[in-house]
Amino acid sequence: xxxxxxxxxxxxxxxxxxxxxxxxxxxxxxxxxxxxxxxxxxxxxxxxxxxxxxxxxxxxxxxxxxxxxxxxxxxxxxxxxxxxxxxxxxxxxxxxxxxxxxxxxxxxxxxxxxxxxxxxxxxxxxxxxxxxxxxxxxxxxxxxxxxxxxxxxxxxxxxxxxxxxxxxx
Numbered sequence: 001x002x003x004x005x006x007x008x009x010x011x012x013x014x015x016x017x018x019x020x021x022x023x024x025x026x027x028x029x030x031x032x033x034x035x036x037x038x039x040x041x042x043x044x045x046x047x048x049x050x051x052x053x054x055x056x057x058x059x060x061x062x063x064x065x066x067x068x069x070x071x072x073x074x075x076x077x078x079x080x081x082x083x084x085x086x087x088x089x090x091x092x093x094x095x096x097x098x099x100x101x102x103x104x105x106x107x108x109x110x111x112x113x114x115x116x117x118x119x120x121x122x123x124x125x126x127x128x129x130x131x132x133x134x135x136x137x138x139x140x141x142x143x144x145x146x147x148x149x150x151x152x153x154x155x156x157x158x159x160x161x162x163x164x165x166x167x168x169x
Contacts (some may be wrong), residue, residue, distance in 0.1 A: 001030075001033050001034055001037045002034050002037065003034070003037055003038050003041050004034050004035065004038045004052040004053075005052065005053070006038065006042065006047075006051055006052060006098050006099060007050075007051060007052070007053050007099060008099050008100070008101060009099055009100050009148060009150065009165070010165075011053075011099075013050045013053055013055055014050055014051070014099055014143070014146070014148055015146050015148070016050075016055070016146045017144070017145050017146040018048070018049060018050050018055045018056050018057045018058075018144045018145075018146070019055055019056055019057065020056075020057050020080070020081045021056050021057060021058065021080045021081060021118070023118075023122045024080065024118070024119075024120045024121070024122055028056070028058065028080075028120075029120055031049065031052075031054060031058065032058060032060055032078040032120060034052075035047045035049065035052060035058070035059075035060045035078075036060050036076050036078070038052060039060060039062070039098075040074075042098050044098045045061060045062045045064075045132060045136045046059065046060065046061040046062070046136035046137070046139055046140045047059065047060050047061075047098065047140065048140045048143030048144050049144070050143055050144065050146075051098060051099050051143060056080075057080055057081050057082065057144045058078070058079070058080045058144075059078075059079055059080075059082060059137075059140035059141070059143070059144060060076055060077065060078050060079075060140075061076065061077050061079075061133055061136040061137055061140060062074045062075070062076055062132075062133070062136065063075040063076060063077055063133050064132070064133075065131050065132050065133070077127075077133070077137075078119070078120050079115075079117035079118070079119065079125075079137075080117060080118040080119075081117060081118045082115060082116070082117040082137070082140075082141050082144065083115065083116045083117070084110075084113050084114070084115055084137075084138070084141065085113075085114040085115060085116055085126065086113065086114040087110030087112070087113045087114075087138075088110060088111070088112045088113075089110060089111040089112055090108050090109070090110055090111070091108070091109060091110075091111045092106045092107070092108060092109075093106065093107055093108070093109040093135045094106050095107055095109075095135070095139060095149060097139070097148065097149050099143075099148065100148065100149055100150070100161070102164075103149065103161055105149055105152075105153050105157065107149060107152040107153065108152075109134070109135045109138050109139075110134060110138065111130060111131065111134060111135075112128065112129070112130040112134060113128070113129050113130075113134045113137065113138065114126065114127070114128050115127055115128075115129060115137060
């Protein structure tokens with residue numbers, strides 16, 4: 001396994017929809033394992049393939065309900081070609097992003113979702129998620145569709161963030 005480089009905004013790969021995969025082969029299974037290791041090292045609760053410079057619809061999330069759960073005991077969900085079938089109970093979620101360093105903002109998300117995706121055994125799965133895993137799944141699905149947190153907040157907050165980036169860069 002390897003820790004991959006995480007690309008940051010405004011890298012173009014973060015702003016374009018990713019491509020669906022046909023099937024999980026050994027190369028993509030290794031990518032998913034590397035993504036889990038990268039996510040834990042960062043530390044984060046989810047990671048999309050385009051965040052590690054791969055333009056494919058693959059994501060990983062921690063299924064732990066608590067961000068502070070010891071990474072050795074966490075369960076993970078690896079998914080490809082994800083879809084939300086149903087979402088209920090919209091809440092405001094305070095989110096950060098590994099590709100938007102030093103940025104947190106509240107965005108609306110469903111607290112409970114039913115999702116469909118291709119698993120690493122190339123089977124279509126349907127699953128219910130709630131709480132932090134549901135929010136992380138929605139965040140990573142946004143990434144796979146070329147959407148960042150900046151697309152979900154006011155233009156004023158986006159301008160302020162970009163101004164901060166220019167000062168640092």
